[in-house]
Amino acid sequence: MIEKSVCIVGLGLMGGSLVRALKGQVKWLIGVDRHASTRQLALSDGVVDTVTDDLSSGVSGADLIILATPVQTILQILRDLPQLRPDGCMVMDMGSTKEEICEAMAALPGSFAAIGGHPMCGKETAGYHASDADLFREQTFILSRNGRTTHQIEELSLSIIEHVGAHSMFLSADEHDQIVAVASHLPYVISATLMHRASEMGDDRVWSVSASGFRDTSRLAGSDPRMMLEILLTNRKAILSQLNQYNQELAEVSELLEGGNKAALAAWLAEAQQQHSVYHRQKMDSS
Amino acid sequence: MIEKSVCIVGLGLMGGSLVRALKGQVKWLIGVDRHASTRQLALSDGVVDTVTDDLSSGVSGADLIILATPVQTILQILRDLPQLRPDGCMVMDMGSTKEEICEAMAALPGSFAAIGGHPMCGKETAGYHASDADLFREQTFILSRNGRTTHQIEELSLSIIEHVGAHSMFLSADEHDQIVAVASHLPYVISATLMHRASEMGDDRVWSVSASGFRDTSRLAGSDPRMMLEILLTNRKAILSQLNQYNQELAEVSELLEGGNKAALAAWLAEAQQQHSVYHRQKMDSS
Numbered sequence: 001m002i003e004k005s006v007c008i009v010g011l012g013l014m015g016g017s018l019v020r021a022l023k024g025q026v027k028w029l030i031g032v033d034r035h036a037s038t039r040q041l042a043l044s045d046g047v048v049d050t051v052t053d054d055l056s057s058g059v060s061g062a063d064l065i066i067l068a069t070p071v072q073t074i075l076q077i078l079r080d081l082p083q084l085r086p087d088g089c090m091v092m093d094m095g096s097t098k099e100e101i102c103e104a105m106a107a108l109p110g111s112f113a114a115i116g117g118h119p120m121c122g123k124e125t126a127g128y129h130a131s132d133a134d135l136f137r138e139q140t141f142i143l144s145r146n147g148r149t150t151h152q153i154e155e156l157s158l159s160i161i162e163h164v165g166a167h168s169m170f171l172s173a174d175e176h177d178q179i180v181a182v183a184s185h186l187p188y189v190i191s192a193t194l195m196h197r198a199s200e201m202g203d204d205r206v207w208s209v210s211a212s213g214f215r216d217t218s219r220l221a222g223s224d225p226r227m228m229l230e231i232l233l234t235n236r237k238a239i240l241s242q243l244n245q246y247n248q249e250l251a252e253v254s255e256l257l258e259g260g261n262k263a264a265l266a267a268w269l270a271e272a273q274q275q276h277s278v279y280h281r282q283k284m285d286s287s
Numbered sequence: 288m289i290e291k292s293v294c295i296v297g298l299g300l301m302g303g304s305l306v307r308a309l310k311g312q313v314k315w316l317i318g319v320d321r322h323a324s325t326r327q328l329a330l331s332d333g334v335v336d337t338v339t340d341d342l343s344s345g346v347s348g349a350d351l352i353i354l355a356t357p358v359q360t361i362l363q364i365l366r367d368l369p370q371l372r373p374d375g376c377m378v379m380d381m382g383s384t385k386e387e388i389c390e391a392m393a394a395l396p397g398s399f400a401a402i403g404g405h406p407m408c409g410k411e412t413a414g415y416h417a418s419d420a421d422l423f424r425e426q427t428f429i430l431s432r433n434g435r436t437t438h439q440i441e442e443l444s445l446s447i448i449e450h451v452g453a454h455s456m457f458l459s460a461d462e463h464d465q466i467v468a469v470a471s472h473l474p475y476v477i478s479a480t481l482m483h484r485a486s487e488m489g490d491d492r493v494w495s496v497s498a499s500g501f502r503d504t505s506r507l508a509g510s511d512p513r514m515m516l517e518i519l520l521t522n523r524k525a526i527l528s529q530l531n532q533y534n535q536e537l538a539e540v541s542e543l544l545e546g547g548n549k550a551a552l553a554a555w556l557a558e559a560q561q562q563h564s565v566y567h568r569q570k571m572d573s574s
Contacts, residue, residue: 120498140495169495182485183497187504190477192559193540197533198469199562207569208427208456210470211407215570216503217474222563225556232544232552242484243541247534249480249487254530257519265519269512272479275486276509282494283502 002026002159007062008048009055009077011038013123014094015068016131019047021164023133032058038128059084064156066117067093071101071230078104081112088112090153092160094119096180096227097235098144102173106147113153116144116173118180119166126224134165141166144173181238186246188220188228189239195221289313289446294349295335296342296364298325300410301381302355303418306334308451310420319345325415346371351443353404354380358388358517365391368399375399377440379447381406383467383514384522385431389460393434400440403431403460405467406453413511424452431460468525473533475507475515476526482508 005028008015019031019042031048032055033039039051052058055077059065065081067074074095077084081091088111095101098116105114121139123130141161145154161168171179195218198206232239256265292315295302306318306329318335319342320326326338339345342364346352352368354361361382364371368378375398382388385403392401408426410417428448432441448455458466482505485493519526543552 120496122498122500139498142496169492171492171496175492179488179490179493179496182488183493183501186484187481187500189540190481190537191504192556193533193536194474194477195559195562195566196536196555197473197529199565200532200536201466201469203466204569205456205458205462206466206470207566209407209429209458209466210566210570211409211426213409213474213507214470216506217478218563218566219503220500221559222567223560225553225560228556229549229553232556233547233549236544236547240541240545243537243544245487246480246484247537247541249483250477250530250534250537253476253480254527254534257523257530258527260520260523262516262520266512266516268483269479269515269519272482272508273510273512275482276505278486279482279494279497279505280509282491283497 002156002163004063004156005030005061006064006066007032007059008066008068009058010067010069010073011042011048011051011128011131012068013126013128013130013135014119015066016042016047016128017133017135018066018068018094018164020045020131020133021136022160023047025163030058030062033128035128041128055080056084059089062089064090064092064153067091067095069095070227071095071097071234074101075104075234078108082109085112090114090156092117092153092157096184096231098142098171098173098176100234102144102146108148112148113150114146114148115153115157116142116146116176117157118142118144118176120180120184126227136161137165139166140169142169142171142176144171144176146173177235177238181235181242185231185235185239186242188223189232189243190246191218191220192223194218289443289450291350291443292317292348293351293353294319294346295353295355296345297354297356297360298329298335298338298415298418299355300413300415300417300422301406302353303329303334303415304420304422305353305355305381305451307332307418307420308423309447310334312450317345317349320415322415328415342367343371346376349376351377351379351440353447354378354382356382357514358382358384358521361388362391362521365395369396372399377401377443379404379440379444383471383518385429385458385460385463387521389431389433395435397435399435400437401433401435402440402444403429403433403463404444405429405431405463407467407471413514421452423448426453427456428453429456429458429463431458431463433460464522464525468522468529472518472522472526473529475510476519476530477533478505478507479510481505
């Protein structure tokens, strides 16, 4: 039991899953969401003690505020917090990029304690109706310290991570954004580009012919475009650097194929399979 | 019941799944495989009536030969067939590219009847141990006519497709190779390139941070490199053309991101989601 009152702002996939996972495990749980239907559902599901669409009243009595909205909204709320809570409080977020958010946290007055958070899980379906109490179970939950991180907020966030069944991992905001650019944002961009390419072929038979390989490789193209836009824009530099290196790698393999360089191409393909098995083994070992 | 003797050459994932799916539904089933352990398993599983590692004796009495080996081996066997079966017979294949194979089929003597085949399904695990009687169920099975396609081989291949629970689709060899380059080979190359990029980052934390998005987008990187090499080399022109267009699309989205062109980027992302839902709906409607 966490003896704190917690306010979760945004009851979409992430915030909704968090209230489900924390149900009955915190002293008092307040949900803030702008959609009336979501507020009503969260209340009738019994996963929050109270709901409101008014950010100001939602955050007013909370010991801890957890921001679970898209990144730009998190940044806006962090700018407004000193006015909303002149007395200060503890803050954590669940946004997908960390550098801008941790900078905004570090700029909060000294009465605030703040830590960046990012659970590495998701679905291509957004919204409260897709939320799931087990979303975080056995997943990596990244924490990013910044100029406002205290021992107390660190302990509290670790306790929340433990309660939802995730594994914590500390990364600086910069490390987070670099690594996540490869592990999450690059896969999204190449998947969406595949979807564009296949559609622009203008031949509907491509859908009948496509099987599980196409389905999996193109799955992320179905992600919420509003959320992805904010992620891409707030992690622009790291993603552009990865896209640039990805493009070079793709140009190299195209050259091997164009030149009919069988031995080098065979080695490159075998390397990809070998790397895939290293990755797969590490995931198995850590789960 | 198919009143023919059928010889399946290669009892890997495809051939193994085919003998399992056809078990008890053909008059006589002969399996040819170079691995003693596979032959023994297929026999003890009771999915073939007889097995051999000798191609010549395997194909000798068969009404229909189905070639289920990698593409280069299919091409080699097609060249040898006039000597192996001077009397002619019916031939079908299950190779992943069709233009070279259909050309080789068209070059067979007039005593042969032949049709190109390609079931659009697979797993990243190769080999007989991964084979599955339900692999073809509800999947698209492409047939490619060529200069040696007769009414009889067409009817027989349609009957086999029906018996294994798949849906037939006729495509010319050229159409097949163009469409499959987008639906299957391009996804493989971009997936393998992602695996290279992530590995070459040289930071093992990328594996802990990666979640289901990375897992699905990189899944095809685990494909059998020997099989993929033959696919890439026998469908080189179509794949290079697709890679070239894919690269252009990727460069365009990089430019939108680099220039911070929020409106155009938002439209591009929304389009990808929209295309994904069109694709998804078409797959649902056809299954």
